[in-house]
Amino acid sequence: MDRVLITVGSGGKKSLSFINEEILSRFCNDKLAVLADGAHIDNDIIVTTDTFTVFPPFFDGGNIGKLAMCGMINDLASMGAEPKYMTMSLVIEEGFSLEKLRLILDEMKFYCEKFNIVLVTGDTKVVEKNKLEGLIVNITGIGKRYKNIVLPQRFYKPGDSLVLTGPVGEHSIAVLKAKGVINFDGNLNSDVAPLWEPVKALIDGGIKIKFIRDVTRGGVSAVLNELAIFANIKLEVYEERIPVNNIVASVCDIYGFDIYSLACEGRLVIVVPEEDVKKTLEILKSNTLTEQSEVIGKVIETGKSMVVLNTIYGGKTILDMPLGEILPRIC
Amino acid sequence: MDDAINLFKNKELTQKLFSYLKERVKKNYNLRIMEFCGTHTHNIFQYGFRYAFLPHVRFIAGPGCPVCVTSDIELALAFYLLEKKGVVIITYGDLLKVPYNDKSLATLRSEGYQVEIVYSAIEAINVAKNTDKECVFLGVGFETTMPGTAALIELSKKENIKNLSIVSFHKNTKAIIKALGNLGELKTDGILLPGHVSAVVGWEYFSEISSYSIPSVVVGFEPLDILLGLNELLDMIEKGEKGIKCVYSRAVTEKGNKKMLEVINKLFKKVDCHWRGLGMVKDGGFDLNEEYDFYNAKKRFSFNDFLFEDTEKHCICGDVLIGKIEPYECPSYEVFCTPETPIGPCMVSHEGTCLAYYKWSRING
Numbered sequence: 001m002d003r004v005l006i007t008v009g010s011g012g013k014k015s016l017s018f019i020n021e022e023i024l025s026r027f028c029n030d031k032l033a034v035l036a037d038g039a040h041i042d043n044d045i046i047v048t049t050d051t052f053t054v055f056p057p058f059f060d061g062g063n064i065g066k067l068a069m070c071g072m073i074n075d076l077a078s079m080g081a082e083p084k085y086m087t088m089s090l091v092i093e094e095g096f097s098l099e100k101l102r103l104i105l106d107e108m109k110f111y112c113e114k115f116n117i118v119l120v121t122g123d124t125k126v127v128e129k130n131k132l133e134g135l136i137v138n139i140t141g142i143g144k145r146y147k148n149i150v151l152p153q154r155f156y157k158p159g160d161s162l163v164l165t166g167p168v169g170e171h172s173i174a175v176l177k178a179k180g181v182i183n184f185d186g187n188l189n190s191d192v193a194p195l196w197e198p199v200k201a202l203i204d205g206g207i208k209i210k211f212i213r214d215v216t217r218g219g220v221s222a223v224l225n226e227l228a229i230f231a232n233i234k235l236e237v238y239e240e241r242i243p244v245n246n247i248v249a250s251v252c253d254i255y256g257f258d259i260y261s262l263a264c265e266g267r268l269v270i271v272v273p274e275e276d277v278k279k280t281l282e283i284l285k286s287n288t289l290t291e292q293s294e295v296i297g298k299v300i301e302t303g304k305s306m307v308v309l310n311t312i313y314g315g316k317t318i319l320d321m322p323l324g325e326i327l328p329r330i331c
Numbered sequence: 332m333d334d335a336i337n338l339f340k341n342k343e344l345t346q347k348l349f350s351y352l353k354e355r356v357k358k359n360y361n362l363r364i365m366e367f368c369g370t371h372t373h374n375i376f377q378y379g380f381r382y383a384f385l386p387h388v389r390f391i392a393g394p395g396c397p398v399c400v401t402s403d404i405e406l407a408l409a410f411y412l413l414e415k416k417g418v419v420i421i422t423y424g425d426l427l428k429v430p431y432n433d434k435s436l437a438t439l440r441s442e443g444y445q446v447e448i449v450y451s452a453i454e455a456i457n458v459a460k461n462t463d464k465e466c467v468f469l470g471v472g473f474e475t476t477m478p479g480t481a482a483l484i485e486l487s488k489k490e491n492i493k494n495l496s497i498v499s500f501h502k503n504t505k506a507i508i509k510a511l512g513n514l515g516e517l518k519t520d521g522i523l524l525p526g527h528v529s530a531v532v533g534w535e536y537f538s539e540i541s542s543y544s545i546p547s548v549v550v551g552f553e554p555l556d557i558l559l560g561l562n563e564l565l566d567m568i569e570k571g572e573k574g575i576k577c578v579y580s581r582a583v584t585e586k587g588n589k590k591m592l593e594v595i596n597k598l599f600k601k602v603d604c605h606w607r608g609l610g611m612v613k614d615g616g617f618d619l620n621e622e623y624d625f626y627n628a629k630k631r632f633s634f635n636d637f638l639f640e641d642t643e644k645h646c647i648c649g650d651v652l653i654g655k656i657e658p659y660e661c662p663s664y665e666v667f668c669t670p671e672t673p674i675g676p677c678m679v680s681h682e683g684t685c686l687a688y689y690k691w692s693r694i695n696g
Contacts, residue, residue, distance in 0.1 A: 003441040013671065181450050240342075255450060256370075313345045313554050315379015318690045 011217025012261070012322035016226075035230070036152055037075040037213065040145070046081035048072060049140040055133045057104065059178035061170075061189025062265075064137055065104035069111035070194045070265055072141035074214035077199040078268070080151045081143030083115050088122040089138040094129040101135070111194060117141075147203055152211040156231045159274040160210060160299040163281070165198070165290040166191060167243040168220050169262030173251050182255060188247045193266030198287045202270070205283045211271035215264040218322045221307070222261070223269045224297075225321040228305040235307045237297035237319060260309075261322035271299070339553035348558045349383070355565060356387035363389050363518070364564060365654055367504070368525035369396025369683075370552055376687050378554045388561070391654030392684035394507055394609065395525055397472040398425045399652060399677050399684075402605040405500045406431035407639045408629075410439065412467050412498070416632050419445040419462060421455040422469040423476075429679045432640060452479035456486055459495035467628045470499040475527040477501050477617065478591040481598045484619075484626045496628040501617040503601060504528050505536055510612045512543040516653050521564040522547040526556070526579045531595075533587025534577045541574045551579040598623055608649020608675070648675035651684050658688040665689065 007014040024033065031039045038048030050071045057064040068088075076083050088108070092101070112119060174190040176182045195214065202209060211231075213223045220242070228235050244259060252259045266289065272280045277295055284293035307319040338344075356362075366372055372392040375381045381390050394400055406429060412418045413436075420436060427437045427448065440446040447458045452468060459466040470480040480497055487495050504525060511517045522545055524537055529549045540547050546567035550560030559578045567576065577583055597620075604616025619627045646663070650656045658664050658677070668674040670686055677685040 003438065005437055005441050007437070017671070181454075309379075311377070311379035312342055313378050313380075314349055315381075315383050317376055317379045320690050 009217075010322065011222050011263075015218070016321070034152070035226075036079060038079040038081065038141075038143070040079075044145040046076060046079045046143045046145055047140065048075040048079070048143070049138065050075060051136060051138040053136050054175060056178050057100065057134045059190055060174045060187070062192040063104050063107055064135065065107035066111070067190075067192050067265055068137040068139050069108050069117075070192050071214075071216070072139045073111070073115060073117075073194040073196050074266075074268070076141050076143035077194075077196045078151065078212040078214050079143070080146055080149035080199070080203060080209070080212070082146045082200065083117045083141055083143045083196060085118050085120050085142040086112075087140045088119055090122070090124045091132065091136040091138075092124070092126050093132040093134055094126055096135055104135075104137075115194065115196060146200060149203055149209065151209065152213075152230070154231065156210060156233050156271065156299050156302065157273075158299055158301060160271050161274055161277040161280075161295050162224070162235060162237065162297040162299075163268075163270040163272060163277070163284070163293055164215075164220065164242060164296045165195070165268045165270070165284055166264075166266065166292045167245045167248065168215070168264055168267065169248045169252070169257075169259050170245055171265040172219075172257075172262035173248050175263075176251075182251060184247060184251060186247050188245065191264050191266040193289045195266065195268055195289060198284055198290045199268070201283050201287065202280060205279060207276045207280050207283070208273050209270060210273070211269075213269050215267040215269060217263050219259075219261040219263055220267075220269065221258070221319050221322050224307045224319060225305075227269070227271070228307050232303060232305050233299050234301040234304045235297055236300045237307060237309050239309055240312045241294045241296045243292045243294055258322070260319055274298070339551065339555040341555060345554045345558060348555065348562065349380070352558055352561060352565075353383060355562075356384045360387040360565070362387065362520040362568065363391050363654065364521045364523065364561065365391045365393045365517075365519040366523040367393040367395040367508070368523070368527070369399065370527065371523055371525070371550070371557065372396065372684060372687060374552055374554075375557060376690070378557070380554075380557065381687075384561075391519060392652070392687065393522070393654065394511075394606065394652040395473070395504070396677075396683060397476070397502065398429060398679065399648065399675075400502060400507075400606045400609070401426065401429060401471060401500055402607045403431045403641065404605055404639050408498060408634075408637070409436065409467075409469055410434055411634070411637050412628060412632065413439055413444045413446070415636070416465065418465040418467045418628075418632075419447060419458060420467055420469060421447045421449055421458050423450075423471060424448045426469060426471055428673070430673065452476070452483040453486065455483055455495060456490070456492060459487070459492050462494070464494065465631075466495045468495065468497045470497045470501050472500075473502055473504045473525070473528050474531050474595065475525075477595050477599060478531065481594040484598060484623060485594075487626065496626050496631045497619070498628040499599070499616070499618050501599065502604060502606065503612075503615055503617060505532075505539070506601070506612055506614040506616075507606065507609070508537065509539055510609075510615065511653055512540070516655065517543055517545060519545060519654060521545060521568060523557070523560050523564070524549040524575070526551045526582065529577070529579065529583040529587070531588050531591045533585050533592075534575055534583055535585045536587065537575055544573050546573055547575045549575065549577040549579050549583050551582060606649075608646060608652055610649070646675040648677045648685075651675075651677050658685040659692070661685070 170191040284290040455468040599617040601614040673679040677683040
């Protein structure tokens with residue numbers, strides 16, 4: 001019997017084929033087929049939905065509440081939309097600490113107030129103990145298109161620049177540490193952060209943005225490959241320019257994780273025309289959440305879906321779509 | 332140690348040596364260099380070295396990826412314990428996707444069988460402590476991971492853990508090199524010997540290679556390590572030198588790590604063992620000594636109704652592993668055998684030769 005494997009939820013190749021075979025085959029329409037982070041449902045209304053299942057619900061740098069809010073805000077930001085309303089569904093394991101739940105909800109309230117987001121409806125379910133680990137949060141975000149921007153755009157040309165707004169993989173490593181599966185000295189916080197402000201600043205600054213995607217499961221590899229497939233373009237990425245935190249690099253070295261497949265929750269990949277790249281960096285670097293932004297590569301060819309990584313040492317290799325779970329190597 | 336690692340990652344030094352070697356190999360070289368270890372295979376790709384020296388030097392991935400050489404009968408054994416004996420299987424993550432008979436630990440886990448992934452052997456203790464069920468740790472890997480398995484058993488003994496046993500799939504690197512050498516299959520011009528294994532067993536362990544007249548160098552895993560190893564091999568080939576040299580002296584000694592070797596010898600004995608695609612190898616594996624029968628899953632459980640169907644005939648991973656053929660020469664490669672639908676572990680493991688080639692071929696494809 002065919003069954004759903006964990007890799008279907010990993011954000012990599014298996015997720016993509018599941019969506020194609022099981023979802024698009026049944027529900028395909030012009031809005032859904034774009035497979036963007038959200039959808040234009042009316043001229044200026046954009047809607048996005050996401051479910052959050054992180055375990056444990058608390059980790060260095062955040063908790064599942066902050067994660068859910070930032071995930072929703074970043075999905076809308078990736079569509080060039082300002083967050084306005086949200087719905088929230090909670091599925092909670094019987095016996096979950098009320099004190100912890102309050103901390104999670106307070107964190108969500110904090111971001112609602114900060115961004116003037118109004119919670120308009122919701123649902124709460126409790127399932128029997130051990131039928132679930134902790135809690136699951138689902139948020140649907142409703143945003144308003146900002147200054148008529150349309151994202152993602154369909155057409156790209158050689159020279160278009162790829163900008164990454166900060167170091168990769170900090171969220172994955174912080175969560176693995178919280179799970180207790182890895183341990184290390186030194187502090188490392190998840191990069192989870194809401195990125196509407198820097199995106200708004202780019203739009204206000206008149207940057208002709210072509211594509212924004214927040215880097216989540218599947219890491220920067222998944223986002224770049226999705227872009228390459230969606231736009232049918234060949235991307236070249238310069239390893240040396242990809243910002244990496246020293247602790248993350250060391251952990252990946254020791255455990256054999258592929259650093260470019262690790263999840264982030266507060267980083268964007270942005271494509272802008274070559275002539276806008278200088279101003280884009282100026283704007284991003286003036287916001288603390290995106291101050292480590294770098295131009296990591298460019299579009300080099302159209303008509304071919306591929307991501308080539310130029311290594312630090314002067315060689316070339318492929319940055320592939322992650323296949324499934326993030327697994328360490330044996331030796 | 333931090334400084335040492337950073338030094339061997341040094342960009343300027345690596346780029347300098349890389350440029351020098353790219354020029355050097357142009358001098359009439361037509362060499363096949365086998366890197367024994369799967370992590371070398373992986374890193375040679377990752378750093379962008381693999382195709383940089385073509386057509387003068389070809390890197391051939393050897394039989395040194397532990398997942399790649401885990402055989403069907405071993406997988407069948409693990410699946411049997413999971414399905415028929417209802418145990419909790421504890422494993423390193425790499426093994427999760429390896430298929431046998433249309434099943435894998437991943438598909439079995441989705442059916443509700445309990446498979447726990449650990450990042451080090453010792454974590455298996457915590458899994459066992461949190462359940463009343465029988466737990467079996469799959470001891471996969473070469474001499475490198477054996478001290479970890481040994482430590483797990485010693486700790487279980489000390490803490491009086493009764494519901495944990497191991498099944499040893501550990502493999503003997505010395506035996507496979509010997510077996511291939513005796514078969515005359517090792518037709519490479521040089522070998523990059525495994526750094527991690529050598530750190531445990533010492534480079535002297537591989538001294539029999541000298542009798543096959545193949546120059547060999549023990550190398551580390553950083554970019555500069557690998558290039559230094561290649562440079563050393565080219566020196567040896569030019570001078571007609573045989574034997575073993577070591578350019579990984581910050582981690583490897585002639586005699587190895589005495590404590591680890593003691594532990595290995597105390598707990599394990601050599602046994603004939605099946606390697607995927609390579610068949611039965613004399614002394615090719617390790618099993619627990621009789622003294623540790625209590626911790627040996629092969630002894631703890633009965634295997635009366637254990638059935639095994641040999642499906643490896645459809646897979647010619649063995650020829651790929653020893654560098655006899657290139658992945659694209661396998662009739663299944665890219666046709667039936669892809670990263671999404673892997674047949675052999677060479678495609679399953681992210682250290683696997685076929686997966687590495689698959690990725691690369693798309694650059695120029």
